[in-house]
Amino acid sequence: MTYVVTVDTRIPEGAPEMDPLQRAGAVALIEDGFDSVEAIEGPDGMEVDLLDSIVAVYPGGALLKVFVDAPALEFAEEAVRSVVGELLERSELLADWHIERCEVELHPELAQESLDAANGPDAPPDDPADRKARHAGPPTAEDDDYDAEAQAETVRRQMLALADELRSFSPVMFGVLDDEDDEDEDDEDEDSVSEFAVSPEDAKLAAGALVYATDILVDELFQDVQTLTQEETNAAECDGPLWHFEDLPERYALQYDARFARRFLVTVIAMTTRFTDGSFQQLSCVAEELALRLLLNRTNVTLETFGLLDDGVSAALDAFANNVYEDMDHEFLYDDSMDGIDESAVGAALGVAPMSFKAWFTPFNEGRYVHPFAADESEGAAQ
Incomplete structure (x- = not known):
C-alpha cells in the first residue's frame, strides 16, 4: 500500500534562519540524497520501496513528503524516519538538523471508523470522489462524543495563536x-x-x-x-x-x-x-x-x-x-x-x-x- 509520510526537519535550536541561498543548498542536498535511494530496509528486514519525494524548505527547516510502498503504516513511518535521519547525518551541512515529526497524517476518528466499518454496512464508499467528499466534511452531531462547540473553540484558539x-x-x-x-x-x-x-x-x-x-x-x-x-x-x-x-x-x-x-x-x-x-x-x-x-x-x-x-x-x-x-x-x-x-x-x-x-x-x-x-x-x- 502507498503511504505519504510527512517529515518535518528543523535547523538546530538557536541557529539563525537560512537565507535564500542556504535554502536552495538544503533542497539540493536533500533531493540528491533521496535520488540515491531506491528502497529502504524497514523493521525485521522488510523492504519498503521509495516511490517519490517532495522537498519544501523554509527558513527554519524543511517539510518533506515521502511516498513509499509499505506493507503497513508503522513500517512506512519507521523506514522513512530511518532514511531521513541517515541523509541528514551523511551531510556535513545538515548533520545538526533534527527530525521534529515523522508520521502518516490520518484523522484518528475517521481512520478508526474505516477500520470498524470495513466489510460492514457503514463501509466507506468505493468511489474515491465520494470518499473525499465524506472525509472532507466535519464530524456531525450524530458522531459519538463529538462536541461541536468545544471543537470550534479549540480551533479558534489555535488560529489566534497562529x-x-x-x-x-x-x-x-x-x-x-x-x-x-x-x-x-x-x-x-x-x-x-x-x-x-x-x-x-x-x-x-x-x-x-x-x-x-x-x-x-x-x-x-x-x-x-x-x-x-x-x-x-x-x-x-x-x-x-x-x-x-x-x-x-x-x-x-x-x-x-x-x-x-x-x-x-x-x-x-x-x-x-x-x-x-x-x-x-x-x-x-x-x-x-x-x-x-x-x-x-x-x-x-x-x-x-x-x-x-x-x-x-x-x-x-x-x-x-x-x-x-x-x-x-x-x-x-x-x-x-x-x-x-x-x-x-x-x-x-x-x-x-x-x-x-x-x-x-x-x-x-x-x-x-x-x-x-x-x-x-x-x-x-x-x-
Missing part, C-alpha cells in the same frame, strides 16, 4: 483603523465609522485562519501532485479525486499535469513563506494570484466548517484580499467570454497583464520574485 506568524501584514491590512485613521474620524459620526471598521479581534482571527488554512492547502496540494503523478495524466482526464486543481480556470485543465502541479505547489509555498517571514511586498505572477484565490477559499471553508465565519471575520478577509491584490484581472481567466482580453486593444488600454497559460509563472516585472523551480524555463533547459 496570527502572529503572518508577519508581513499588520491589522490595517485586514481593515482595522490605525491611529491616524482614528484621529481623522474624530469629527465624524462614530456609528458610521464602526460600521465599516474591522475589530482587532476579527482581524487576528482572520490572520490566524490564513496560517491555519495554509497548512491544509499545502498538504492537499501534495496529495494532488501525487495523484497526477501516479496516473500520469492531467486534471481534465484524472480519474482520481483532486482537491484543488479542478478549481483553477477550467479552460486550461488539460495543462494541469504533474509537472505543472509541482510548479504550482512550489509557488504556493514560496508565496506563503513570504507571508510568514515578513518579506512579502507584492504578488509576483498570475500563478500567485490564483494561489491566493485558493488560499482564501480554503480559509473561508475552514472557518465556516467550525462555525467561525461571522460577518466581522468575513469583512477582515475581504479587506485583506482587496489590499493584497493589485487588481482582479485574474478573474477574467474564469470567464470564457474574456479569453484573450490581455492580447486585445481593450486589454492594452486597461493595462491588463499577460495572462496566457505560458505566462502564469512569469514575474510581472524585474522586482518580483518567482521561485527558481517554478520559473519559466528555456526550451533547452526544459529538455
